[in-house]
Amino acid sequence: MTPLLSVRDIHKSYGARIGCTDVGFDLFPGEVMGIVGESGSGKSTLLNCLAGHLSPDRGEVIFDTRTDGPRDTLTMSEPERRMLGRTDWAFVHQNPRDGLRMSVSAGGNVGERLMAVGARHYGDIRDSATDWLGRVEIAADRIDDRPRAFSGGMQQRLQIARNLVTGPRLVFMDEPTGGLDVSVQARLLDLLRGLVREMGLSAIIVTHDLAVVRLLADRLMVMKSGRVVEAGLTDQVLDDPQHGYTQLLVSSVLQV
Amino acid sequence: MSDYNFAYLDEQTKRMIRRAILKGVAIPGYQVPFASREMPMPYGWGTGGVQVSAACLTPEDKLKVIDQGADDTTNAVSIRKFFERTAGVETTERTNEATVIQTRHRIPEEPLTEDQILVYQVPIPEPLRFLEPRETETRKMHALEEYGLMHVKLYEDISRHGHIATSYAYPVKVEGRYVMDPSPIPKFDNPKMEMAGLQLFGAGREQRIYAIPPFTRVVSLDFEDHPFEASKADHPCDLCGAGDSYLDEVITDDAGGRMFVCSDTDFCAGRQDAGYRGRLNAEEAA
Numbered sequence: 001m002t003p004l005l006s007v008r009d010i011h012k013s014y015g016a017r018i019g020c021t022d023v024g025f026d027l028f029p030g031e032v033m034g035i036v037g038e039s040g041s042g043k044s045t046l047l048n049c050l051a052g053h054l055s056p057d058r059g060e061v062i063f064d065t066r067t068d069g070p071r072d073t074l075t076m077s078e079p080e081r082r083m084l085g086r087t088d089w090a091f092v093h094q095n096p097r098d099g100l101r102m103s104v105s106a107g108g109n110v111g112e113r114l115m116a117v118g119a120r121h122y123g124d125i126r127d128s129a130t131d132w133l134g135r136v137e138i139a140a141d142r143i144d145d146r147p148r149a150f151s152g153g154m155q156q157r158l159q160i161a162r163n164l165v166t167g168p169r170l171v172f173m174d175e176p177t178g179g180l181d182v183s184v185q186a187r188l189l190d191l192l193r194g195l196v197r198e199m200g201l202s203a204i205i206v207t208h209d210l211a212v213v214r215l216l217a218d219r220l221m222v223m224k225s226g227r228v229v230e231a232g233l234t235d236q237v238l239d240d241p242q243h244g245y246t247q248l249l250v251s252s253v254l255q256v
Numbered sequence: 257m258s259d260y261n262f263a264y265l266d267e268q269t270k271r272m273i274r275r276a277i278l279k280g281v282a283i284p285g286y287q288v289p290f291a292s293r294e295m296p297m298p299y300g301w302g303t304g305g306v307q308v309s310a311a312c313l314t315p316e317d318k319l320k321v322i323d324q325g326a327d328d329t330t331n332a333v334s335i336r337k338f339f340e341r342t343a344g345v346e347t348t349e350r351t352n353e354a355t356v357i358q359t360r361h362r363i364p365e366e367p368l369t370e371d372q373i374l375v376y377q378v379p380i381p382e383p384l385r386f387l388e389p390r391e392t393e394t395r396k397m398h399a400l401e402e403y404g405l406m407h408v409k410l411y412e413d414i415s416r417h418g419h420i421a422t423s424y425a426y427p428v429k430v431e432g433r434y435v436m437d438p439s440p441i442p443k444f445d446n447p448k449m450e451m452a453g454l455q456l457f458g459a460g461r462e463q464r465i466y467a468i469p470p471f472t473r474v475v476s477l478d479f480e481d482h483p484f485e486a487s488k489a490d491h492p493c494d495l496c497g498a499g500d501s502y503l504d505e506v507i508t509d510d511a512g513g514r515m516f517v518c519s520d521t522d523f524c525a526g527r528q529d530a531g532y533r534g535r536l537n538a539e540e541a542a
Contacts, residue, residue: 078400101387104408104412105412108412108415111408112408116404120479121480122481125411144415
């Protein structure tokens with residue numbers, strides 16, 4: 001089986017400081033990978049390198065494209081990479097303001113990716129926007145409201161709908177539940193888990209919340225100071241942490 | 257007259273502007289940056305258009321200046337005087353006699369010929385500006401032909417008003433490549449942009465020049481189920497009776513009285529000279 005995403009020896013430094021280094025893994029179709037670690041451990045740098053927002057200093061990010069098979073996205077031309085970003089890839093930001101157009105209605109936000117890949121029929125765009133708002137549990141009568149009028153949890157759900165509308169195969173998520181209260185978090189996680197399973201998505205989720213990866217991720221990578229210190233099946237890593245830092249991380253979770 | 261170089265600008269500046277114009281003509285719809293000069297008028301009064309006109313004018317040219325279609329409004333009068341003094345060229349109000357026409361917000365009703373140049377004054381040349389504030393990003397979007405966002409604006413129009421309510425500065429795609437802001441002309445004028453004359457656009461404050469060469473394909477953006485429609489007020493002109501010209505609505509009293517007149521004053525006057533009469537002009541016909 002060809003991996004959907006194959007990452008080899010990614011290195012990114014900011015001047016003399018290391019962002020992330022020596023990272024490599026394979027992600028197979030339908031698999032969800034979690035990346036955990038403390039602030040400043042290079043999680044977001046890594047994610048941005050993979051998603052093409054940052055260019056790493058060396059390494060390969062090989063994506064199994066629909067048309068041409070496995071290709072290194074770092075050596076792709078920019079139009080091709082941006083096209084991937086609109087079709088087969090999705091990126092969910094921690095802050096929905098970064099991922100949404102705040103001055104455009106919810107329907108327009110969901111429809112933007114469709115129009116970006118050439119949809120030119122208003123009725124069809126409107127129908128799939130309505131359909132997707134329903135799937136992320138936003139009432140259909142809110143379709144013409146601006147995201148400003150939405151709560152934080154709704155904004156995050158809207159962002160997810162906007163990203164999944166073109167049927168991507170790989171979703172990058174940067175702390176998708178950060179900044180939400182626990183009950184809203186729980187609903188969002190439920191929703192995400194349902195969508196990921198139903199659509200057979202592959203996902204890479206960056207978070208510092210171990211509960212999120214326990215719920216969503218099949219596999220886990222633990223990062224510290226820009227390096228991967230431990231990797232394995234989620235339950236295995238969380239129940240039997242080997243590295244000192246992972247042990248610290250697992251034992252730091254507050255029990256209610 | 258001897259105090260100024262011909263047409264106000266020095267020759268090096270005109271050369272620079274002509275180079276930008278040539279590049280604009282070579283790449284229809286592409287916004288060419290140029291080093292816009294300070295002009296003796298405020299930004300927003302047509303500094304870009306004036307610079308383009310100055311670079312195009314020759315002593316043999318005949319200039320016409322219109323503002324919202326009219327030859328006698330402040331902007332038109334002051335720019336016409338400006339070129340009378342600094343270039344000493346002949347001016348006219350007749351569309352068919354002019355070789356260079358500088359315009360703000362209208363295209364003349366009378367079709368232009370291959371010997372005429374139409375110069376537009378442009379306030380904001382970037383059609384994506386109000387959707388994407390970053391200039392770096394909009395340039396990239398133009399370069400990579402990523403114009404989905406333009407349809408988001410039209411989508412918003414339909415979702416809010418039930419139809420495409422954008423009635424001026426309606427975005428067009430030029431020769432199948434660049435999406436362009438046609439300056440704030442009414443969308444009634446959009447179909448006229450496929451014309452025989454050369455069209456030049458100058459934005460002084462934003463320092464951009466772009467162009468549509470003669471007989472270039474200009475398509476107004478729309479949706480399959482909400483096609484583009486060149487709309488106008490549903491009346492004939494009250495002075496000349498024309499049913500196919502773009503109209504201004506004029507309030508005539510404070511009791512709801514109003515009249516519709518051609519915004520193109522030369523077109524309207526020409527028709528009246530030829531004996532056409534509208535609703536409010538009938539008694540003088542005899």
